[in-house]
Amino acid sequence: MPKTLVQEFTKGLWEEIPPFRLVLGLCPTLGVTTSMENGLGMGLATTFVLVFSNILISMLRNIIPSKVRIACFIIVIATFVTVVELLMQAYTYALFLRLGVFIPLIVVNCILLGRAEAFACKNTMAYSIADGLGIGIGYTLALGALGAIREVLGKGSLTVWGDMSYGVASVFPSFHPFGFLVQAPGAFICLGLMLCILNAIGKK
Amino acid sequence: MNEMVKMVVALTVLSAVSGGVLAGLHRSTASRIEAQQLMFVKGPAIKAILAGADNDPISDRFKLSDAGTETNFFVGKRNGKADSIAFESFGKGFGGDIGLMVGVNLASGRVIGAAVTTHSETPGFGARAKDDPAFSAQFKGISMMDKQIKVNKDGGQMNALSGATITSRGVCAAVTKAMSTFQKLAPQIKEQIKRFNK
Numbered sequence: 080m081p082k083t084l085v086q087e088f089t090k091g092l093w094e095e096i097p098p099f100r101l102v103l104g105l106c107p108t109l110g111v112t113t114s115m116e117n118g119l120g121m122g123l124a125t126t127f128v129l130v131f132s133n134i135l136i137s138m139l140r141n142i143i144p145s146k147v148r149i150a151c152f153i154i155v156i157a158t159f160v161t162v163v164e165l166l167m168q169a170y171t172y173a174l175f176l177r178l179g180v181f182i183p184l185i186v187v188n189c190i191l192l193g194r195a196e197a198f199a200c201k202n203t204m205a206y207s208i209a210d211g212l213g214i215g216i217g218y219t220l221a222l223g224a225l226g227a228i229r230e231v232l233g234k235g236s237l238t239v240w241g242d243m244s245y246g247v248a249s250v251f252p253s254f255h256p257f258g259f260l261v262q263a264p265g266a267f268i269c270l271g272l273m274l275c276i277l278n279a280i281g282k283k
Numbered sequence: 284m285n286e287m288v289k290m291v292v293a294l295t296v297l298s299a300v301s302g303g304v305l306a307g308l309h310r311s312t313a314s315r316i317e318a319q320q321l322m323f324v325k326g327p328a329i330k331a332i333l334a335g336a337d338n339d340p341i342s343d344r345f346k347l348s349d350a351g352t353e354t355n356f357f358v359g360k361r362n363g364k365a366d367s368i369a370f371e372s373f374g375k376g377f378g379g380d381i382g383l384m385v386g387v388n389l390a391s392g393r394v395i396g397a398a399v400t401t402h403s404e405t406p407g408f409g410a411r412a413k414d415d416p417a418f419s420a421q422f423k424g425i426s427m428m429d430k431q432i433k434v435n436k437d438g439g440q441m442n443a444l445s446g447a448t449i450t451s452r453g454v455c456a457a458v459t460k461a462m463s464t465f466q467k468l469a470p471q472i473k474e475q476i477k478r479f480n481k
Contacts, residue, residue, distance in 0.1 A: 162305070165316070168320075176324075
């Protein structure tokens with residue numbers, strides 16, 4: 080049964096939410112989610128690349144020779160990643176510094192190549208945009224949620240925007256931050272627990 | 284054969300278009316990126332080195348070129364008189380170029396402070412060149428009229444960071460290069476400084 084545009088969009092938000100259902104794109108998921116802001120920034124950068132590479136690849140899907148399609152996809156993806164990198168340097172330099180090497184590493188994010196190969200090269204542009212937006216926003220929400228959990232429990236505060244930061248201690252005075260969660264091993268454990276919870280909820 | 288040609292054409296055209304787009308974007312964002320880097324990366328280093336200056340060194344700057352490379356010079360003023368400048372020079376470290384901001388007192392020609400700006404050294408080892416204030420403090424007081432500066436392992440006076448000799452050499456190379464730039468451009472720097480002494 081062919082899916083509608085809306086279904087293609089919403090599947091990325093729950094059924095196929097990248098880090099939890101597809102279990103793809105884990106390198107930035109583990110690397111940058113030390114705070115909610117970092118997670119959301121990384122997710123939005125990935126969404127931008129995903130949507131535009133899906134548009135271009137679905138447009139060119141009948142022109143690209145199938146034997147060199149992967150190479151063509153990589154060129155398209157790498158171009159948009161460099162665009163994001165330059166734009167972030169020009170407009171959101173502080174975020175660029177914090178995300179560091181993970182921005183150029185979007186090129187090798189499996190989600191992008193996966194969507195290009197599995198979806199954009201077989202579907203029309205409108206469907207590809209819906210797919211890219213859905214998966215991208217799902218990824219952003221997942222990274223934001225993971226970042227928020229790690230930031231709240233690990234640092235004991237939550238930075239919402241710029242300097243607006245809320246301390247957990249002001250709500251629960253006896254709270255003591257669990258610093259382990261902001262470190263790399265904490266990322267693995269946090270992601271594992273979230274996977275476990277989501278699998279338990281979504282089990283059919 | 285036909286398929287072969289198609290593949291080559293498709294890849295070539297795609298790469299060429301991508302290259303063109305990126306070159307255009309790079310050119311149009313270059314000045315903004317430079318301004319952002321000045322503010323976020325070099326700004327704190329310049330302010331720390333020219334501490335006590337009562338102007339904004341980032342806006343009071345001039346450009347001079349030496350052997351094809353352009354360098355920004357930042358002017359520090361005290362009581363309305365330009366008495367110090369800071370500029371960046373590079374040396375080869377373990378993971379790539381190390382950028383070092385060097386501040387010079389114009390009257391004495393001696394270094395008043397140095398700080399690493401950009402680097403790609405190993406965290407915990409070479410990266411200490413940026414984080415360890417004791418390391419860069421060694422450069423204070425060196426005369427810019429010297430020929431070169433070396434780490435103690437190579438017969439110089441600078442204490443290298445333990446476990447990061449290559450990084451320390453890179454920083455020394457950056458200072459050495461700053462000396463030669465300063466000596467070569469001294470007349471032009473004097474000329475430019477006059478503009479700020481009003």
